[in-house]
Amino acid sequence: MLAVTYDDVVRFIQAYADVIAEQKDHLTQLDSAIGDADHGINMNRGMKAVLAKLNGHASGDIGATLKTVGMTLVSTVGGAGGPLYGTLFLQLGAATSGKSELEPADWEAALAAAVDGVIARGKAELQDKTMADALVPGRDAYRAALEDGASFAEALRRSAAAAEEGMKATIPLVARKGRASYLGERSAGHQDPGATSSWLLLKTVADTWAGD
Amino acid sequence: MKKLINKPDDVVTEELQGIEAAHPDLVRVFYDPHYIVRADAPVQGKVALVSGGGSGHEPMHGGFVGVGMLDAACPGQVFTSPTPDQMEAATKAVNGGAGVVHIVKNYTGDVMNFEMAADLCRAEGIDVESVLVDDDVAVQDSLYTAGRRGVGTTVLLEKIAGAAAEERRSLKEVADIAREVNANGRSMGMALTSCTVPAAGKPTFEIGDDEIEIGIGIHGEPGRERTKLKPAAEIVEIMATAVVDDVPFKQGDQVLAFVNGMGGTPLIELYVVYNEVAKFLKGRGVTIARNLIGSYITSLEMAGCSITLLKLSDELIRLWDAPVKTPGLRWGV
Ligand SMILES: Nc1ncnc2c1ncn2[C@@H]1O[C@H](COP(=O)(O)OP(=O)(O)OP(=O)(O)O)[C@@H](O)[C@H]1O
Numbered sequence: 001m002l003a004v005t006y007d008d009v010v011r012f013i014q015a016y017a018d019v020i021a022e023q024k025d026h027l028t029q030l031d032s033a034i035g036d037a038d039h040g041i042n043m044n045r046g047m048k049a050v051l052a053k054l055n056g057h058a059s060g061d062i063g064a065t066l067k068t069v070g071m072t073l074v075s076t077v078g079g080a081g082g083p084l085y086g087t088l089f090l091q092l093g094a095a096t097s098g099k100s101e102l103e104p105a106d107w108e109a110a111l112a113a114a115v116d117g118v119i120a121r122g123k124a125e126l127q128d129k130t131m132a133d134a135l136v137p138g139r140d141a142y143r144a145a146l147e148d149g150a151s152f153a154e155a156l157r158r159s160a161a162a163a164e165e166g167m168k169a170t171i172p173l174v175a176r177k178g179r180a181s182y183l184g185e186r187s188a189g190h191q192d193p194g195a196t197s198s199w200l201l202l203k204t205v206a207d208t209w210a211g212d
Numbered sequence: 213m214k215k216l217i218n219k220p221d222d223v224v225t226e227e228l229q230g231i232e233a234a235h236p237d238l239v240r241v242f243y244d245p246h247y248i249v250r251a252d253a254p255v256q257g258k259v260a261l262v263s264g265g266g267s268g269h270e271p272m273h274g275g276f277v278g279v280g281m282l283d284a285a286c287p288g289q290v291f292t293s294p295t296p297d298q299m300e301a302a303t304k305a306v307n308g309g310a311g312v313v314h315i316v317k318n319y320t321g322d323v324m325n326f327e328m329a330a331d332l333c334r335a336e337g338i339d340v341e342s343v344l345v346d347d348d349v350a351v352q353d354s355l356y357t358a359g360r361r362g363v364g365t366t367v368l369l370e371k372i373a374g375a376a377a378e379e380r381r382s383l384k385e386v387a388d389i390a391r392e393v394n395a396n397g398r399s400m401g402m403a404l405t406s407c408t409v410p411a412a413g414k415p416t417f418e419i420g421d422d423e424i425e426i427g428i429g430i431h432g433e434p435g436r437e438r439t440k441l442k443p444a445a446e447i448v449e450i451m452a453t454a455v456v457d458d459v460p461f462k463q464g465d466q467v468l469a470f471v472n473g474m475g476g477t478p479l480i481e482l483y484v485v486y487n488e489v490a491k492f493l494k495g496r497g498v499t500i501a502r503n504l505i506g507s508y509i510t511s512l513e514m515a516g517c518s519i520t521l522l523k524l525s526d527e528l529i530r531l532w533d534a535p536v537k538t539p540g541l542r543w544g545v
């Protein structure tokens with residue numbers, strides 16, 4: 001694989017909607033331990049709306065489609081997840097505007113813009129026990145892999161693996177952002193739901209674009 | 213789950229239809245996206261107040277739309293922040309050319325959604341000032357939390373800032389009065405029982421028959437301590453002490469004392485609580501100049517109450533007394 005096509009991007013979005021639907025109860029359960037038990041419900045409502053919106057709209061413009069995903073999430077998810085995932089996709093879209101294909105460097109730029117957007121929106125720092133704890137290592141590992149001369153597919157796999165590690169590393173953390181922060185020390189010992197849905201996103205990217 | 217509903221997914225929409233059917237003289241309701249505006253919106257030359265938040269806290273916020281209070285309210289799903297498209301549509305619908313104040317309770321979701329909405333509105337040339345409400349003393353306000361939650365003071369702020377807007381004060385003046393209310397208001401809540409979000413179908417948290425949660429949030433967020441049930445006098449002592457000891461109450465101050473029901477507590481108990489609050493404040497040399505007793509910012513069917521104290525200036529008293537005509541709060545008209 002040398003580049004990702006428009007159809008690959010659409011397949012990724014559909015696959016992420018399927019993964020969220022599958023993991024809905026799991027994400028909600030994680031959120032019930034340290035939040036308000038709605039993360040899976042919120043994300044699933046949003047990705048269902050995305051599928052309905054994209055159905056039959058093949059623009060061929062990767063950026064335009066990713067922006068539509070972002071706008072749809074912003075207006076249907078609500079809570080903290082809506083603005084954060086909305087911003088993530090809006091930034092992916094802005095960085096890939098007008099493109100019909102993504103090369104490895106394009107994805108590097110898009111991922112960087114998306115992670116910057118999430119951080120600017122939520123003002124989270126690393127180890128605050130949020131989505132950023134999966135996204136930042138995912139972005140960094142991807143970049144490092146390309147610098148090492150890894151293939152596109154290999155870089156995507158390393159990105160997902162680093163996000164998974166980051167997600168697991170949220171378990172002992174005390175939350176400092178979002179609802180979970182109200183629990184103080186009691187938030188330790190639980191995996192962050194947002195970091196989990198973010199790992200699933202990077203994993204779905206790798207699974208659809210770098211599939212074995 | 214035992215609730216007077218048709219389907220969990222339809223609760224918010226059907227509640228809005230009920231408000232529309234009941235109060236066509238006061239408000240108009242929109243469904244795509246969801247928002248409520250006062251019947252005569254937009255009022256030309258008047259600063260407009262837009263508030264919003266998850267549903268399940270009725271009468272807040274939709275019940276406070278009308279003359280002398282809010283111009284618009286955006287209801288989210290139950291206990292979930294509304295979305296920027298709702299806030300943007302509501303802001304445009306009520307903008308009378310003098311600017312719009314967004315009243316935002318300090319929850320991560322509400323803050324970020326309102327920020328995105330304010331960006332969208334400003335990009336279209338509407339002057340928007342955002343005012344954050346964060347009055348819950350149960351939360352330590354520190355770098356290590358999302359900050360204090362917005363609770364009871366929100367109701368008082370919406371009334372007082374609404375009165376200032378009705379007098380045709382400028383955008384900056386209305387926003388400053390709203391910020392003054394937030395700076396001088398403090399609250400603390402407690403729960404006797406949990407509540408059940410319709411879509412979840414089971415209680416938000418477990419609590420024993422003989423237990424109470426002191427410092428509860430309006431979505432059932434954990435408070436400061438879980439203890440055994442005590443007499444009202446002792447519970448009020450704990451809550452009122454926490455509120456009064458937080459800045460800014462001192463001997464000689466005059467306050468508005470607001471005893472709020474969480475949804476499942478009868479007025480008879482709220483008056484018992486108010487009696488204890490009055491005795492407590494007398495002991496501290498604080499004068500109750502105005503009061504509000506009833507269920508105004510609720511948490512579905514949760515039993516319990518919250519106590520809010522707002523330090524009053526003569527100006528704030530005047531604005532509190534000004535006429536208001538909304539489904540949930542009405543006097544002087
Ligand atoms: N400031 C933040 N920056 C980045 N991520 C955050 C921030 N605050 C919360 N999150 C992420 O959001 C996730 C929770 O999302 P969810 O959809 O459940 O929203 P919520 O907090 O329940 O919103 P609401 O309270 O309005 O319902 C957390 O697990 C965390 O990863």
Ligand SMILES: [Mg+2]
Pocket residue numbers: 031035036037038039079179
């Ligand atoms: Mg949540």
